[in-house]
Amino acid sequence: xxxxxxxxxxxxxxxxxxxxxxxxxxxxxxxxxxxxxxxxxxxxxxxxxxxxxxxxxxxxxxxxxxxxxxxxxxxxxxxxxxxxxxxxxxxxxxxxxxxxxxxxxxxxxxxxxxxxxxxxxxxxxxxxxxxxxxxxxxxxxxxxxxxxxxxxxxxxxxxxxxxxxxxxxxxxxxxxxxxxxxxxxxxxxxxxxxxxxxxxxxxxxxxxxxxxxxxxxxxxxxxxx
Numbered sequence: 001x002x003x004x005x006x007x008x009x010x011x012x013x014x015x016x017x018x019x020x021x022x023x024x025x026x027x028x029x030x031x032x033x034x035x036x037x038x039x040x041x042x043x044x045x046x047x048x049x050x051x052x053x054x055x056x057x058x059x060x061x062x063x064x065x066x067x068x069x070x071x072x073x074x075x076x077x078x079x080x081x082x083x084x085x086x087x088x089x090x091x092x093x094x095x096x097x098x099x100x101x102x103x104x105x106x107x108x109x110x111x112x113x114x115x116x117x118x119x120x121x122x123x124x125x126x127x128x129x130x131x132x133x134x135x136x137x138x139x140x141x142x143x144x145x146x147x148x149x150x151x152x153x154x155x156x157x158x159x160x161x162x163x164x165x166x167x168x169x170x171x172x173x174x175x176x177x178x179x180x181x182x183x184x185x186x187x188x189x190x191x192x193x194x195x196x197x198x199x200x201x202x203x204x205x206x207x208x209x210x211x212x213x214x215x216x217x218x219x220x221x222x223x224x225x
Contacts, residue, residue: 050114058087070180073214081183112147143172152224154186
């Protein structure tokens, strides 16, 4: 009887191990399928996050960049700043741990957002002309995402309202330690002069600054300095 009980315990233990291994294999296969599907449909994901059609297939290699920190890409027109930013956003999406939603894997809510800064400011300003829109809610749209690409900062017409709005968004992301990727034709000293010290200071603290040089990809004109 003791031997039979011992054999039963051993068989039961083996069964638990088999079930555990089956679950692990099932989860691994599910994750592999999810990643394959995400990579296959990455263009659609980027487009939903606001990336313009012409940048959906970035050529820049950002594999060696830190996916957990922000970047400030600056340089002359056409040197690939936006392409670099979208490439980095793409790598972040592909390497983010998915959420298990009752057995269905999906990317986290508010994972990323791409926006042209002038368009963003127009969007927020439209709240002043709409009874249904709320300015603070529109600002939250840009402070909530885990990753925010702010394209072309510095090209907007500078007013007190513009400086205040940009500072509110950038400072909120700085305080929440959220990844912010910024592109600009201007270096940080120019941003300091054209906008203000507070915005330039926050950008310096929350991003790695990378200057891009080379050939204007759109015109073929050399912009090497």
